[in-house]
Amino acid sequence: MLTISNLEKVYPTGTKALSGVGFTVDTPQVVAIIGPSGAGKSTLIRCINRLVEPTRGLVKLHDTDILTLNRSELRRARRRMGMIFQEYNLVERLTVMENVLSGRLGYVSFWRAYRRKFPPEDVRAAFVMLERVGLAGYQDTRADALSGGQRQRVGIARALMQKPDLLLVDEPTASLDPKTAREIMRLLVELAHDRGTPALVNIHDVALAQTFADRIIGLRQGEIVFDDTADQVTEAVLTDIYGEEDWSTTIRREGNGADNGPETKPPDDKNGLIREAAAG
């Protein structure tokens, strides 16, 4: 699905953010990218949709060679890549519905977008999406009136409205409290799995990454130093990625409380029912 090889980014300042990064995602899995600040996590996912232009390398989504596209081809390719941000990046003075529908901007004409006349199937999909992320009834609320968790739900809905082949997620929980962070990660992972969409998730919180991701990539100074399943993350691995520290309390172990195993949800959770219905 997604192939990256030899990806390199040198900023005009001379900073080498990525050097020879390469990996392949060929199943719809959630890949967490961990690493210290400045390791190149944000640069990496921005190089995939070319919000940051890579210096050299290869990025291939399905059969599209992203780095050779011209501007209009790139716009078409970006439609297939949903992006979710740490600061949500909603357009604050627009309503929730307008923000969600902006995920369809790559598909509709300028005049339709201007008159807010999106195709009925887009509007229906938007309402279903709002229901799914737990914001039913919020369509006419302005984005700046929402809480952080609600904003991130809108951000997720906007990205998924693109019907993406790939989700690029940049620190989705770093601005949220621990409970909301878990809810958002759970929602994100469920949606990615339901839709069979692979997701690359930059994340600081190692325990959260281990809980929710199928695979973890460790980045250090622009190079991949770890790439394996979540349960292979050991103290030695974290020391390799981040440096010397007492990691014994950071790593999620089997059998230490609620952080454990398959996520348990309250039985009256509507989202869970929808997920089961969708899966069945």
Next chain:
Amino acid sequence: MSAKADSAPVALRWQRIRMIPNPWLRFGLLAVALAYFAWSVGALDINWHRVANGIPRAANMLTRMFPPDFGRWSLLFKGVLESVQMAFAASFFGMLLAIPLGICGAVNLVPRPVYLVARTLIILSRTFHEIIIAIFFVKIFGFGPLAGVLTLVVASTSFISKMLAEDIENMPPGQLEAIRATGAGFPKLLLYCVSPQVLPRYLGVSIYRLDANIRHSTVVGIVGAGGIGQVLAATFSRYDYDFSLAILITIVSLVFAGEFFSNWVRGHLR
């Protein structure tokens, strides 16, 4: 080395850090400032003889101003109407022209060369005071409101576009990034990201400019560019001081009304 630091005595003396640490430079600059002040007072060249002569002339002028003469109200009304029309027309065209210029002047939206050209245009149009621009237009198009409107259009466009460009540059970059990431092109980016975020400020600035244009429309008339200012200049040269005072009172109330209107509208734009 850390053992040495541990045993070092705790410092007892502390002095604030001066903005200019070198005392010679500090007091030298103070001396320069004082000298400059003394020179400025000298350069005023107050001629006490002329001041003494001016006072009775001022008294004479003031007595001839009272009572204000609103008798020629139709001339007054025509002038005021022309000024207000000039202000509205100039604000409208200024608002329109400022949109492309303001967008092109935002470094985070357009390529570098476009940005430089737009910013140069904005700076150039702000270089000259309205009076100078008005003199140009009067020379080109002759006396009358056309020259005044064009002057105010130039001034409004440069003012509004500068504010607009700066507002766009101050937008959080993340929102632009997010809309670009959806695959939207430039026009849709303007539509779904830039315009909702800067529209209230743009309208606020435009209304403020309308208010300013009402004030300025009274001034450009003095060099013959139409409006109530032209009528005022004529009364001064004919020594019709009582009519001058009537016009001045009208201008004051007009500017008050404009200010009030502008504040009222901007209060509703939150």
